[in-house]
Amino acid sequence: MRFDKHFYKANDRSHMEQSELWRQSDLEWLKSEGFTRFGLARLERPLSLAMYDEWLNEGLHGEMDYLARHRDQKADPKLFEARMRSALVFSIDYVAEDAATKSVPHLTAVRTALYARSQPEAADYHVAIKRRLQPVLNRLELQFPSAQFRLAIDTAPVLERELAQRAGLGWVGKNTCLIDRKAGSLFFIAEILSSLDLADVQMPAPDHCGTCTRCLDACPTQALISPRKLDARRCISYWTIEAKTVPPEELRPGFQDWFFGCDICQTVCPWNIKRWGESTFKMKNDREELVRELRWILTETNSKIEKTFQHTALARARGRGLKRNALIVIGNSRLHELKSEVEAFVADSKLAELAEWTLNQFNKA
Template structure:
């Protein structure tokens, strides 16, 4: 059983591994009021269609129960969750700051790169999953050493059947803001989360105090969302979110949403950029995910001109690689249509006459928009 001293030790080991914040939360007992409430809310969100086409969120067991609704369905032995967070804030402009009309926007978390190991010294893409997971593994190894190999553990960075943000709140890492992001009073919301699910039980004196909600009456994130994806405080319709539309959604997009997407090429930071808590958010002191400045307000013409090998050279190992070039080109065509710049018409006309039906459709819309 984990005592207060163990909790303090775990938080210290997480920070030594390179995390900026860490906390521990107990897993609600199966069929307890808290577990039932969390399960019901998630099931209602899925049933309302707000997960869009993200089928991995809808995975269920043989009884038809959502795996992410109650952690015990996937891991019956789970007793506590260690939540770790890394600050990825960079000293760069925000998406809401003035920028050339010919520039697009890539979400801040996807700017990251790493030095090439070959003689070219080119910066290669890096993915936060691959950066955070080894840090979690380091903490996991120390847990095994301290508490014994019989301690069950699982490490996840966005990939496990667990609702990380709820555990982050209960662990005291931050509160869930009205934009549905975890917000820490000192660090803001530029946080990437990783979790270690364990069979270690928390003693009463080791329980964390849930983070206090400090959003108050502010609704800037809700008011600023161009597509009205934030349907209520702390409730997002992901199927309308620009991040979902540009990253997860395959194929054609709802034409009614296209004019609202602006020049977002990959992801969206608007609801975080307008958050007052991020005005004072510190730049990462020792960035685990250093920004590549070329990806800040990148020129749409430059992105559009990348052939397959060039795209791979720039984005191999980065979040954009998973979205793939075809979908990114679709997003670029939409951004060009929303730019108001007629210089993009030759490129759009070329795409509209091409063999890629989805890209041709987006380009045709952009041509109409510019005309």
């Protein structure tokens, strides 16, 4: 873990001392716990609320109805947690130095997003990160017995990228991800909400995308419809993780061999290449193993698949979602070896059309 001047940049020390939230000993302790990037932000009406509203109004959230349901709580955090006034926002890397050798348990050859690959955070990162932040929460509770604190990551109705941007942890890149010049963007955002009324004095990080458009150019399904605007209905990550239905035919070839999630708009980003090098993002190419794993996905019962992945990020897609994803990878990678397994889905109530499409891909060059 790094502990350098970058840490101080992300955390306004004079402000920290003024708020008495963090003393030098606290900062040293956080360092020893492995936290090197965090900042403070006031919980208030988001600056980007108009962008969020526009995004919802244009229907770019697809089937993710909860994002519309969360809208009012995101607009006014007091509706979500009446007592909370501020947030300690953390940036937590999810890429290991040896990421190329990491895999989801039971799956080594299918292409999954880096955040879902085997490392402490991957075993349900919500649980793993909450567990990691628990000692920080405990310490805060001891230090401020009359204040309230609450851990949050991902699922809470909080606009985490905006919060992290205001906490000084990076800028919102054209790929919509929060990026830091040294850390890149391959990190989770997590926060400890607090009832302490802290002034928001962080210097927002300047935008370092400049004239670069690599992410927009590289997205195979043109989901980045303009800088900082993502149409989830075109995004591989959305379709392979969040959606319950089958993606439209015109998008499927763009999915290439992505089985779960997608990292393309981040792994082409110069700030991630600078941090991790390109080889970190490569997967081993093992057709035999890929066929074996996809055969298992297609032939195993949904309940057994769900049990196998119950403590991993893959649980979100459920058994049927992973079968859907497998059919697309098989079609795009022309895995003829799995023809009979695919044929078994031609009578499936939900996946029949997709299975026909997969079989048709075998006839293409």
